[in-house]
Structure formats: structure tokens, C-alpha cells
Amino acid sequence: MTSDPAAPDDRLTFWSFVDYAVAKAGAELPSVDAEAMRLVLTLHRVTSMVVYDLESSAHRPNGWSWPGFRVLFVLWLAGEMEAKTAAELSGLSRASVSALLKTLEKDGLVARRRGEHDGRSVLISLTPAGRAAITRGFSAHNARESAWAADLTPDERATLVALLRKLMDGSASADAKRRM
Amino acid sequence: MTSDPAAPDDRLTFWSFVDYAVAKAGAELPSVDAEAMRLVLTLHRVTSMVVYDLESSAHRPNGWSWPGFRVLFVLWLAGEMEAKTAAELSGLSRASVSALLKTLEKDGLVARRRGEHDGRSVLISLTPAGRAAITRGFSAHNARESAWAADLTPDERATLVALLRKLMDGSASADAKRRM
DNA sequence: ACCGAATGGTCAAAGCATTGATTACTTGAG
DNA sequence: CTCAAGTAATCAATGCTTTGACCATTCGGT
Structure with missing residues (x-):
């Protein structure tokens, strides 16, 4: 109505919601770290898709x-x-x-x-x-797994893995709450 | 015993297990797509660490x-x-x-x-x-989220998000089993 | 040698996930 | 108009996860 970064439109989907949310949250709360939000949101969505796919196509059919x-x-x-x-x-x-x-x-x-x-x-x-x-x-x-990875070039896979490792080697990881 | 890529050693941890597993699985089953395995294993581990941290430091203390x-x-x-x-x-x-x-x-x-x-x-x-x-x-x-993202440079964050999006826009994603 | 602290495993309670069945309600073909 | 098919929400059964409590065993400082 007033100043939505983008009208909800009924066009939102699991993925387009990421862009919408980053813009809207920034408008609602000026102090938001929008790029951090985008990163975590994207990371979580991709991973849950991969896990859901592996679990339902490879594991549950075998009863595990x-x-x-x-x-x-x-x-x-x-x-x-x-x-x-x-x-x-x-x-x-x-x-x-x-x-x-x-x-x-x-x-x-x-x-x-x-x-x-x-x-x-x-x-x-x-x-x-x-x-x-x-x-x-x-x-x-x-x-x-192979089918998922095939959508990236070998270089892209290496870069992605390197960035993920950097994330977990960082200081946030060191301070993070862990199991146990 | 015979030809372990690396002896288990008691030195394995949550993270070093990724390298060990990729090497060992390749030795056990020659047909393994080792790089795909490394990618999914790393992706899943980083994400579960981030999620666990956010859940236990930001949500559970508030009762959600x-x-x-x-x-x-x-x-x-x-x-x-x-x-x-x-x-x-x-x-x-x-x-x-x-x-x-x-x-x-x-x-x-x-x-x-x-x-x-x-x-x-x-x-x-x-x-x-x-x-x-x-x-x-x-x-x-x-x-x-901001603390996690701060361990990457702005360029690295952009690259990481771009690669994750490519993953989910790929053909594996299109074929993947989804909720509902 | 001893006794308190730390550790490994298990259990109990509570919450959320899944699939599959059930109950409403809506839609569309004839 | 009517009835079959499809869709939205909920429920039921089952399984995994969490924290926190508990027991048994081991370790370590005095």
C-alpha cells in the first residue's frame, strides 16, 4: 500500500521470497544487515532442498x-x-x-x-x-549428489566449497553454540 | 589396515571427517563422484552449524x-x-x-x-x-547472521550467494523431490 | 588411597517432521 | 443441475531431536 519495496502480489514463491524479504525487512527495520540475511536465507533454502531431495529420493524409499x-x-x-x-x-x-x-x-x-x-x-x-x-x-x-553437483562447473564447485569452509573457519563459527 | 587413504587415528573431527570420508569412499567404491560428495557434505555441515547456532543463541532462549x-x-x-x-x-x-x-x-x-x-x-x-x-x-x-556473514568479504558473499542460486536453478533442482 | 569432578550413555518429556487418511468445500464436465 | 474430481486443512501414527536429569565409571588433586 504505502511503501512496500514490492507488493506481495500473490507471486511470491519459496525462492522469490528471499529477494522480497531482504527488501521488506530493510524497509521495516533500518538497522538490518540485509546481505547477511540474504546469505543465511539462501544457504538454508538450498540446503533444505538438497536434503529433502536426497532423503525422499534415496533414503525413505529404502526405509531409512x-x-x-x-x-x-x-x-x-x-x-x-x-x-x-x-x-x-x-x-x-x-x-x-x-x-x-x-x-x-x-x-x-x-x-x-x-x-x-x-x-x-x-x-x-x-x-x-x-x-x-x-x-x-x-x-x-x-x-x-552427483546430479546436484553437475549443475556447477568444477571451478565453481571448488569455489563454493572454499567459501563454505571459510565460513566455518571464521570467528562466528568459533563463537557459535555447538552440540554438547 | 590394508590401504586406508588415511588412518582414522582418533584425530577425526566433525570437519576433518569430510576430507577423510571423500578419500575413503573413493577407495571403497571406485565409481563414487567424490567432488559431489564433498560439496554436499560441506554444504550440509556448514548449514547445520549455522542453524544450530541461530536456533540456540537467538530462538530457544526466547522460547521459540x-x-x-x-x-x-x-x-x-x-x-x-x-x-x-x-x-x-x-x-x-x-x-x-x-x-x-x-x-x-x-x-x-x-x-x-x-x-x-x-x-x-x-x-x-x-x-x-x-x-x-x-x-x-x-x-x-x-x-x-551478521556475525557469520562478517567472516566473508562483500565479494565473497556475493559469489557464494550466486553459486547457491545457480545450484537451485539447475536441472537437479528441477527434478528434485519437493514438499507436497 | 580417596573423594569430588568430569565423562559416557540412557531415559523422559516436549516439540516438530513425515506420510497417509479424513473431512469440508469448490470446481468443472456432462 | 448434478456428481466426480480436485483442493485446503486437519488428524493420526510414527520417528527423530532437543534439553535436562540420572546412573555408572573413570580421572585427578590432595
Whole structure:
């Protein structure tokens, strides 16, 4: 009506909303860091699209969740480890891993055993069935990853990865709240 | 044991695992698209760190969830809309929005009313309390966003956003499974 | 050697995600 | 006009995530 940066129009979509929001928020609150907002909004939207696609095209059809896949994935690549380590590597909380292991163990994909050196710890590892499952599952997963990555040139992929790493190596990352 | 690209070493962390995983998966399965794997792994890890930080430093202390914030956010910027539109703009499923609205309405932040033109639809909008809440909450949110973005130069930020947009405009995105 | 502090894992409560079914209401073809 | 098909919202069931509490075990300073 008065001074909308752009009328809502009914034309807004998941993506065009980013531009609209950056302009409108700047108009509502002059102190907004608009470019930071655009960056985080875009980052989050792209990632949730990729994750949703991978989860629904590669994981759910096989009866797994993305977090379950992550646990199997780290066990597949790094071998037997403490539950604590699996949580750290997969980016989940210890409680989530503990809950997840109940399902994975019930399905016969993962084996738990008591740690020998440290009586508190639980060592987890893939069963043969788990190894077969992750091998098949990862192929489907990687095929979709490949399709996403193919839309960028090799240089662009390298640049994107470098910028993302810079983001996580920065000071904000150092101050950030982390799991645990 | 035999030909590990790098021994697990106990030195693996959330981040160093990316390099390790790319090398190891390539050794296990020759057909792997390693660069695609690195891209998706990095993208997901950065995003989950940012989201976790924003959620735990800006939202949870105020008693909200990140998804609740997203709904208030789109209502704040685009005004009253159908629940269906709020789902589309916030990137949630209609069922999730419906569930979320129960909480937001109970807390007096959002008002529901029946659509006039379409008797099936529900129109949702911010209450004055909701407007006050999102204004305060967004400031805290944007302050953290700003801290993250400050680790990149303006050029780097522009490049990063451009590459992310290219990713979502690509053909993989077009083929991707989407919500609804 | 001991006892307090720290650590690893699990559980409980609460919240949000998903898919699939159900209930309204609207639309459009015949 | 009518009835089938489509659409909006909600509900139900299930699963994952979070925090915070708790237990068992280990570590470390005195």
C-alpha cells in the first residue's frame, strides 16, 4: 500500500521470497544487515532442498532416515567407534545417537558392545547386513549428489566449497553454540 | 589396515571427517563422484552449524523454535495469507504449519480466521503480540547472521550467494523431490 | 588411597517432521 | 443441475531431536 519495496502480489514463491524479504525487512527495520540475511536465507533454502531431495529420493524409499544414514555412513568409513565419536562425526547429539541405535540395532544393521578399556563407553560397528545396506544406500545417495553437483562447473564447485569452509573457519563459527 | 587413504587415528573431527570420508569412499567404491560428495557434505555441515547456532543463541532462549520463527517471519513480511501460502513460503509442509499454528495461536502470536472467498481456506495473520515478538526476535536472529556473514568479504558473499542460486536453478533442482 | 569432578550413555518429556487418511468445500464436465 | 474430481486443512501414527536429569565409571588433586 504505502511503501512496500514490492507488493506481495500473490507471486511470491519459496525462492522469490528471499529477494522480497531482504527488501521488506530493510524497509521495516533500518538497522538490518540485509546481505547477511540474504546469505543465511539462501544457504538454508538450498540446503533444505538438497536434503529433502536426497532423503525422499534415496533414503525413505529404502526405509531409512537421513540421520540413520549418517550414523551408518561414519561407521562404514571409519570402522568401530564409541557412540560418542559417532555423534561427533555425524553431527548428532549423543542422545540422538543413542535413540537411533535402538532402531539400527533392532534392524540388525549395527552391533553394540561394551568398551573394554572404559566401562562407560559403548562400541558400535556395522554388521554384515549393515555394511551391505550402506553400500547400496550410499550409491543411490551419491547418484543424487552427483546430479546436484553437475549443475556447477568444477571451478565453481571448488569455489563454493572454499567459501563454505571459510565460513566455518571464521570467528562466528568459533563463537557459535555447538552440540554438547 | 590394508590401504586406508588415511588412518582414522582418533584425530577425526566433525570437519576433518569430510576430507577423510571423500578419500575413503573413493577407495571403497571406485565409481563414487567424490567432488559431489564433498560439496554436499560441506554444504550440509556448514548449514547445520549455522542453524544450530541461530536456533540456540537467538530462538530457544526466547522460547521459540526455528520453524515457528519462520512462520512468524513470513507473516511479518508478507501480511495475512492462507496457511497453504505460509507453508510454501516458509518451506514447511501444510501439515507442519497446521500443527505449528496450534502452538502459535495458543501463545497469542497468530490469529486464524476462515477464508471468505474459499470456505476451505484458513487465513492467518500476526497479532500485535506476534508482531512485537517477531520484531524483537528477528533482531537477535539478524545479529547472529551478521556475525557469520562478517567472516566473508562483500565479494565473497556475493559469489557464494550466486553459486547457491545457480545450484537451485539447475536441472537437479528441477527434478528434485519437493514438499507436497 | 580417596573423594569430588568430569565423562559416557540412557531415559523422559516436549516439540516438530513425515506420510497417509479424513473431512469440508469448490470446481468443472456432462 | 448434478456428481466426480480436485483442493485446503486437519488428524493420526510414527520417528527423530532437543534439553535436562540420572546412573555408572573413570580421572585427578590432595
